[in-house]
Amino acid sequence: MRKTLIDPATVHSEMRIKQEWLDLEEVAKVEVTSEDPSFPVESALVSGKGPGWRASQRGKQIIRIIFDKPTRLRRIRLEFLEMEIAWTQELTLQWSAEPGGPFSEVVRQQWEFQSARLDK
Numbered sequence: 001m002r003k004t005l006i007d008p009a010t011v012h013s014e015m016r017i018k019q020e021w022l023d024l025e026e027v028a029k030v031e032v033t034s035e036d037p038s039f040p041v042e043s044a045l046v047s048g049k050g051p052g053w054r055a056s057q058r059g060k061q062i063i064r065i066i067f068d069k070p071t072r073l074r075r076i077r078l079e080f081l082e083m084e085i086a087w088t089q090e091l092t093l094q095w096s097a098e099p100g101g102p103f104s105e106v107v108r109q110q111w112e113f114q115s116a117r118l119d120k
Contacts, residue, residue: 021047027071031064052081066099082113089113 024030024045032041036054041063043050055061080089090110094103 022071022073024065027069028065028067031062031066033060033062052079070097080113086112086114 022028025042030041030045032053034056035041036056039051039054041053044053045065053063076093078091080091082089088110089112090108092108093106095106096103
């Protein structure tokens with residue numbers, strides 16, 4: 001058996017470099033139910049474009065990515081960050097082979113954000 005000790009930080013950064021992410025601006029259109037003008041959806045979907053997406057109103061939100069042609073996805077990366085308020089988030093990821101459905105659920109996850117602000 002051959003064994004080598006590796007640095008986890010190095011492995012993680014090497015994996016990020018090797019990952020091939022889709023250029024959504026070129027291969028799909030995006031629909032959203034709402035967006036804060038300071039946090040447009042493209043800033044969440046295009047690497048290095050900004051602070052991420054935020055809805056302009058409360059309640060259920062939908063971000064729909066419609067590919068120009070059938071596209072095989074192997075990995076979907078989602079990041080959520082909330083530093084201001086405590087709240088509950090539920091994400092449902094669905095897909096459909098046909099425009100307009102029917103939709104099949106891939107994953108449903110719920111979690112709690114806790115405020116990171118320190119009130120003194």
